[in-house]
Amino acid sequence: MATERYPHLKVTDPTVYNLILQQEALERSTLKMIASENFASFSVLEATGSPLTNKYAEGYPAARYYEGNAVIDEIEDLAITRLKALFGAEHVNVQCLSGSPANQAVYRAVMKPGDKVMGIPVSEGGHLTHGWKVNFSGKDYLQVPYGPNPETGILDYDQIREIALKERPRMIWCGTTAYPRTIHYDKFAEIATEIEAYLVADIAHISGLIAGGVHPNPVPYCDLVSSTTHKMLRGPRSGFILSRVEDRYQQKYYADSKLNLAKRIDRAIFPGLQGGPHMNVIAAMAVAFKEASEDSFKVYAQQVVKNAQTLGAYLQEAGIHLACGGTDTHLLLLDFRAEEFTGKDVSQALARAGIICNFNMVPGDQRKPMVTSGVRMGTPGITSMGMKEDDMKKVAEWITRVVRSIHTETAESVEKAVAAEIADYTKSFKVPGLSD
Numbered sequence: 001m002a003t004e005r006y007p008h009l010k011v012t013d014p015t016v017y018n019l020i021l022q023q024e025a026l027e028r029s030t031l032k033m034i035a036s037e038n039f040a041s042f043s044v045l046e047a048t049g050s051p052l053t054n055k056y057a058e059g060y061p062a063a064r065y066y067e068g069n070a071v072i073d074e075i076e077d078l079a080i081t082r083l084k085a086l087f088g089a090e091h092v093n094v095q096c097l098s099g100s101p102a103n104q105a106v107y108r109a110v111m112k113p114g115d116k117v118m119g120i121p122v123s124e125g126g127h128l129t130h131g132w133k134v135n136f137s138g139k140d141y142l143q144v145p146y147g148p149n150p151e152t153g154i155l156d157y158d159q160i161r162e163i164a165l166k167e168r169p170r171m172i173w174c175g176t177t178a179y180p181r182t183i184h185y186d187k188f189a190e191i192a193t194e195i196e197a198y199l200v201a202d203i204a205h206i207s208g209l210i211a212g213g214v215h216p217n218p219v220p221y222c223d224l225v226s227s228t229t230h231k232m233l234r235g236p237r238s239g240f241i242l243s244r245v246e247d248r249y250q251q252k253y254y255a256d257s258k259l260n261l262a263k264r265i266d267r268a269i270f271p272g273l274q275g276g277p278h279m280n281v282i283a284a285m286a287v288a289f290k291e292a293s294e295d296s297f298k299v300y301a302q303q304v305v306k307n308a309q310t311l312g313a314y315l316q317e318a319g320i321h322l323a324c325g326g327t328d329t330h331l332l333l334l335d336f337r338a339e340e341f342t343g344k345d346v347s348q349a350l351a352r353a354g355i356i357c358n359f360n361m362v363p364g365d366q367r368k369p370m371v372t373s374g375v376r377m378g379t380p381g382i383t384s385m386g387m388k389e390d391d392m393k394k395v396a397e398w399i400t401r402v403v404r405s406i407h408t409e410t411a412e413s414v415e416k417a418v419a420a421e422i423a424d425y426t427k428s429f430k431v432p433g434l435s436d
């Protein structure tokens with residue numbers, strides 16, 4: 001028999017209880033196709049919801065500023081050991097509160113205010129923290145922009161090298177929020193080494209692909225790697241940094257400092273930016289790292305890519321254009337530049353039909369960022385539900401029907417019909433962390 005969910009909350013705060021159940025019902029009956037979302041397991045949720053939330057543990061294992069942390073040290077050490085093994089990293093920090101704070105710590109560890117940082121602008125698929133003007137990263141540092149080729153949508157490494165040689169940034173970000181193709185860290189590493197820049201991979205979106213063995217691992221090529229844990233990696237909402245121990249530019253930039261790169265990262269997080277770590281979340285990270293190290297996660301990661309490629313092929317067959325001509329990853333960018341409707345029109349129509357994704361700029365986009373010509377979608381969520389290639393045929397049909405009906409008289413009835421079909425279809429799938 002299914003046990004009752006949230007029995008205490010139901011009694012003490014029925015308002016919040018009902019809102020949580022409403023969101024759960026929504027996620028059970030629709031397709032979660034936001035490329036940065038996924039379903040954490042019950043085990044991850046249980047650790048996140050544990051009384052570890054109460055403990056203060058400022059500092060690091062065996063060097064805390066509060067008493068009573070013997071067990072807490074074991075938990076953080078476990079998360080550290082598992083994370084190091086998962087990516088083959090020399091040093092890790094698991095205290096970052098999320099992806100953006102992790103990136104903030106990266107700047108603090110290797111940059112001085114006013115230094116140049118090479119990053120992809122938000123409008124071309126970079127993250128806010130890669131130097132966008134309204135973010136701390138664009139206010140405190142000077143962004144040297146680069147991006148995918150507007151015609152092909154692909155990163156052009158010769159062009160990236162040219163910009164790097166001309167501008168000589170102190171640091172280069174490689175990592176995006178909307179790039180469907182493989183990132184070649186070896187090529188970035190050659191460029192960074194040539195100009196003696198720090199190379200940092202931001203793998204927030206693709207850490208699950210890397211852990212699952214279906215995307216190259218940046219660790220051998222990069223000085224630092226930052227990530228979230230709540231995207232495809234299926235952990236709690238959090239972040240981490242992987243680091244080399246020694247700084248290859250110590251003499252150049254930090255000759256006076258006794259701190260190596262690993263120590264500078266740890267100090268940047270605490271006491272530089274944060275106070276007490278979220279130990280409930282760090283315990284949940286340890287759980288997620290164990291899950292991600294299992295063979296079943298490799299099978300999952302392979303299926304995520306197979307599903308994205310299969311879905312992409314069906315959509316192309318139906319006449320929908322894909323940026324970059326397809327995908328190597330979990331992510332598809334649907335390109336509607338040639339249509340009279342916008343990316344926002346499509347994402348809103350799909351949402352009404354039970355397919356949840358987001359509008360997104362595409363390479364060469366002429367429309368404004370608040371409407372765009374593209375839609376970004378990903379397969380991590382629906383693959384966690386258990387969907388396979390056959391199901392992608394259904395998903396492609398639903399998307400195609402909704403897109404074709406946009407701005408026609410039948411739009412509303414098509415959206416309603418598709419929403420009902422999806423609500424019915426999803427009943428037979430087990431959703432991690434939601435279905436008993």
Ligand SMILES: *Cc1c(COP(=O)(O)O)cnc(C)c1O
Nearest residue numbers: 098099100127176177202204205
């Ligand atoms: C999601 C993401 C982040 C930031 O993560 P938050 O946890 O939302 O702060 C950073 N970089 C990239 C590339 C991302 O996709």
